[in-house]
Amino acid sequence: MVAPHIDLPQGTLDLLILRTLALGRQHGWAISERVQQMSSDVLRIQQGSLYPALHRLERRGWIKAHWGTSENNRRAKFYELSKSGRQQLDVETDAWAKLTAAVAQILGTV
Amino acid sequence: MLSDLIFRLRSLFRRSSVENELDDELRFHLEQQVEKHIRSGLTRNDALRQTRLEFGGLGHVKEDCRESRGITFLETTARDIRYALRQLSRTPAFTVTVLLTLALGIGANAAIFTLVNAVLLEKLPVADPASLVR
Secondary structure (H helix, E strand, O other): OOOOOOOOOHHHHHHHHHHOOOOOOHHHHHHHHHHHHHHHOOOOOHHHHHHHHHHHHHHHHOEEEEEEEEOOOEEEEEEEEOOOHHHHHHHHHHHHHHHHHHHHHHHHHO | HHHHHHHHHHHHOOOOHHHHHHHHHHHHHHHHHHHHHHHHHOOHHHHHHHHHHHOOOHHHHHHHHHHHHHOHHHHHHEEEEHHHHHHHHHHHHHHHHHHHHHHHHHHHHHHHHHHHHHHHHHOOOOHHHHHOOO
């Protein structure tokens, strides 16, 4: 039962949401499930911080929301990546790669 | 830019429907999570409890959502103004005194400035004021 969950570092939540939505439109719950699955259960999104992040991304115009019907026939709010969201995903993926490479380099030299 | 503005205006003026949508969205999430826990073998009560624990305070999450919609500043300002008006209407004597003080203060200042302006500051309305003889 004790799984080694890691809390998300600041600022990575947006990136993970955008990446998840690049696979297709999803509702909020599915996004948190997908992130958990794709990270082999290591990452767990703080569910309370997921929705503020979604609304923030929607405001920036990176994702679009509309109401639809879920797999189990319920009304759910689906999010999908917008064009500028796709660009933002590229930008943030790039930045993330640079950051991790730089940190790894520092850790490797010491 | 434009979408940001539309998004905020909608949050501001269609407040109740935006709030309802937020409720629906979060309720959907919580129900999904409860069902997931029930599928994994918890009793309904335990599943509810577990879900609530994971999610954190609902009111808190909602407040964060409102904040990230970018209208908190306007809303709290409006709330402050309403509060001030309510307080003022509760103490009419005080309100009248304050209003009179302000009105007289501003009125007296404006009157005196008009006078000083005309007498001391403005140039005389002639072509070459320096050449005038007393």
